[in-house]
Each structure stands twice: as structure tokens, then as C-alpha cells.
Amino acid sequence: MGLNMSDVAAFSGLDESTVFRLWDNAEWLDRVSGRSLQSLMASIPGIAEYSRAHAIRKRLDGLVTDLGSEGLAVDLDALEGSPVPQQLLLNALEAGLRIVRGEANQRTSSFIARFWGREPDTALTALYSTERGQGLLTDPAKLFESSVELAPRLNRKTYSFHSILALNILTHQVSKVTGSLEADLGFEVPGRQTAFMMRGVVMGSLISSGDIELAERYRRELDATPVYAALEEWSFPTYMRDGRISSDFTLPSSLSLRNTANEVLREIADYNDAYVYYLASTYIPLALKRDPAFGGRLAELTRALEERGADCEDRRIRETCNTLVRRLKELP
Incomplete structure (x- = not known):
């Protein structure tokens, strides 16, 4: 923009002596105070962008x-x-x-x-x-x-x-x-x-x-071990920030799984068949106990499981998806 030191001082509200001290200093960004930098960023075009890029590049x-x-x-x-x-x-x-x-x-x-x-x-x-x-x-x-x-x-x-x-x-x-x-x-x-x-x-x-036997072993382990089931139920909502990350691994009694529902729908579409089996046999039933509305995405969940299950070659996966779909369609 062709601004000189006086222009910068006038626009930013800084003393000319401050601007002069920084003007020819290649390390000026490391020396300027936080308040002065805020004034420069708010008044001089390009300073904010340069400051961000400089900080990232220096750390990188x-x-x-x-x-x-x-x-x-x-x-x-x-x-x-x-x-x-x-x-x-x-x-x-x-x-x-x-x-x-x-x-x-x-x-x-x-x-x-x-x-x-x-x-x-x-x-x-x-x-x-x-x-x-x-x-x-x-x-x-x-x-x-x-x-x-x-x-x-x-x-x-x-x-x-x-x-x-x-x-x-x-x-x-x-x-x-x-x-x-x-x-x-x-x-x-x-x-x-x-x-x-x-x-x-x-x-x-x-x-x-994509090992379906691993998914089945994990499901059986959760059925037999309550602490495993509790941590499984805690994981998705905290990972997706539907629930607060708590050191006691508990969730509130009332919880809407809006973000979790979005992630599960993405994973049904993108991940392999064994992972879909894990979702249909293990996590989604747990999630429905916590939030029967599944973040307001029950219709999309039903459709996604129906379509994905039909494409699975393994009969166990198809049957598990179909069983869950029938259950979802029976919900009020």
C-alpha cells in the first residue's frame, strides 16, 4: 500500500518511536508486544495474515x-x-x-x-x-x-x-x-x-x-464384561463432542447424539463390511438405549443400514443389519 512509518503510526495509534524501532528489524514480529500487534493487525492490511503465516512457518x-x-x-x-x-x-x-x-x-x-x-x-x-x-x-x-x-x-x-x-x-x-x-x-x-x-x-x-471374526469376538467381550460396554458407549459421544470428556467415563442420562449420528452414517458408507458389522451388532444398539431418537437421524440410519446390508456378501452381516433395520422400523 506504500504506507510510511507515520502512516502506520497514525492508523494503528502506536507511537512513532515504537514503529521506528520495529521498521527495519527483520525479527520485529518476535519483539512487538501483544497489544501493539493487535493494533497493527486491526489497522494495517496484511499484518494479520503475515503474523499467522510467520508463526506457523516458524513452528514448522x-x-x-x-x-x-x-x-x-x-x-x-x-x-x-x-x-x-x-x-x-x-x-x-x-x-x-x-x-x-x-x-x-x-x-x-x-x-x-x-x-x-x-x-x-x-x-x-x-x-x-x-x-x-x-x-x-x-x-x-x-x-x-x-x-x-x-x-x-x-x-x-x-x-x-x-x-x-x-x-x-x-x-x-x-x-x-x-x-x-x-x-x-x-x-x-x-x-x-x-x-x-x-x-x-x-x-x-x-x-x-476388515476381520469380521475380530468384530464378533469384541461383541462377545462386551456382552460378558460390563466395563467394556460402558467404555464403548462413552467413546463415540465424547469423541464427537456430543458429551463432555469426563475422567470417570460417564455420560449424562439425557444426551442427544447429533454429531455421533453424523459420524456413524459416514462410517456406514465409507468403512469395510466388518466395521459395519461392529456398528450394527455392538455400538448402534448401545447408542439407541442412550438416545432412542439417534440425534434425530433414525430415518437416515434405517436407510443407510438397509442399503449397506444388502451389499454385504457375508450372511451374518446382512442378517444383523436386517434385524436392526426391522427394530428401527418398529420404533415409534
Whole structure:
């Protein structure tokens, strides 16, 4: 715009001496105060956009360097082409750095636990992805190995809510990529930790392998173990932010599953047959007990199950979908 120092000072309300001190300083953005920066962003075109881009680039450059020193190369083209907000992708890269460094402490557990949720999980999925052009790392093999090594070391307390979430998230991501139940992830941990970690492994393996026998074993386990069923019911609504993430793994008695319904409908359309079997045989019946209206999407759910079930080759899946469809049609 061709503004000079006096113009900037006049428009922003800053003293000319302040503007003069920053004018020729290449590091001005690191030196300007928060209040002065707000004034500049609100009055001078381009400052807000530059500030955002500078902050992201500075953090990215640091993460690229640090990850490189640990043997992990960042695919910058994949990062820049991703539809996921870059801030979330940078958070995922930082999680990867902590994992590959083996930082087995409460801060790491707490940081990884923040990825419980649809949007941050999408970023973490990009970190672990092996798909060229989609994965944030050119070769995430070392990340897989480090995750398996780190997971049991995060379990240093008998009960820690963040460590439970972190264990679930790590095991889910690894099993989703490998498609197998890693033996090293099967370490013994008590109570809810065992149940929630098992869910993470099973969901990841189902998504990757499409193993209907695994889905059936998981269903039987939930039928036999109340704590598994309780955690299963808690997982979707908190992941989709229909319910508050609570350290006691409880949900309010009255809960509308609007966001959960949207996600389940997406998964019915996009995921493999074994995962659809899990939804129809295990999760959706639990969800209907909590919210019989299924977030106001019963009609769409009925139609989606009817159409998807008809396309499944396995008779068990077809029959399970048909049974649930008949039940849904009988609801008032």
C-alpha cells in the first residue's frame, strides 16, 4: 500500500518511536508486544495474515529440524496440501516428536490425550499414514516402533485418565496402519486401561483388516464384561463432542447424539463390511438405549443400514443389519 512509518503510526495509534524501532528489524514480529500487534493487525492490511503465516512457518521449521534429527522426514507437500488445519497438523508432528524421543512422562500422556476427538484424530491419522501424498512423514516406520515401545512406559500410575486416553490413541493408530494386534501392545494393565486400550486396538485393526471374526469376538467381550460396554458407549459421544470428556467415563442420562449420528452414517458408507458389522451388532444398539431418537437421524440410519446390508456378501452381516433395520422400523 506504500504506507510510511507515520502512516502506520497514525492508523494503528502506536507511537512513532515504537514503529521506528520495529521498521527495519527483520525479527520485529518476535519483539512487538501483544497489544501493539493487535493494533497493527486491526489497522494495517496484511499484518494479520503475515503474523499467522510467520508463526506457523516458524513452528514448522523447528519441528522439521527436530524430527529430522530423530530420523523422520516431513513431507511438506502433503502437509501443505492437506485439508486439515495446519495448526492441528503441527500438533500431530509435535506428538510424533515426543513419541520418537521416548518421552514417557505425564506431559506426553496429557499432550497425546488431547487428540481424542474427530478433528485432532484426523491430524494424528495423517501423521501415521503410509499413503504417499497423505502421510505427514515420508516413512513413519520409526514412529510405529517408537509408539509400541512408548505405550507401556506411559502406564506408570495405577490410574491416570490422560494415560488411559493416550494408550488408546497410540494403540489405535498403530493397529489401524498395521492391521494386526501387536503382541507388544498386549501388556497387562488393570481395569479400564485394559478395556479402553483393547478398544483402540480392535477399532484400528477392524478399519485396516476388515476381520469380521475380530468384530464378533469384541461383541462377545462386551456382552460378558460390563466395563467394556460402558467404555464403548462413552467413546463415540465424547469423541464427537456430543458429551463432555469426563475422567470417570460417564455420560449424562439425557444426551442427544447429533454429531455421533453424523459420524456413524459416514462410517456406514465409507468403512469395510466388518466395521459395519461392529456398528450394527455392538455400538448402534448401545447408542439407541442412550438416545432412542439417534440425534434425530433414525430415518437416515434405517436407510443407510438397509442399503449397506444388502451389499454385504457375508450372511451374518446382512442378517444383523436386517434385524436392526426391522427394530428401527418398529420404533415409534
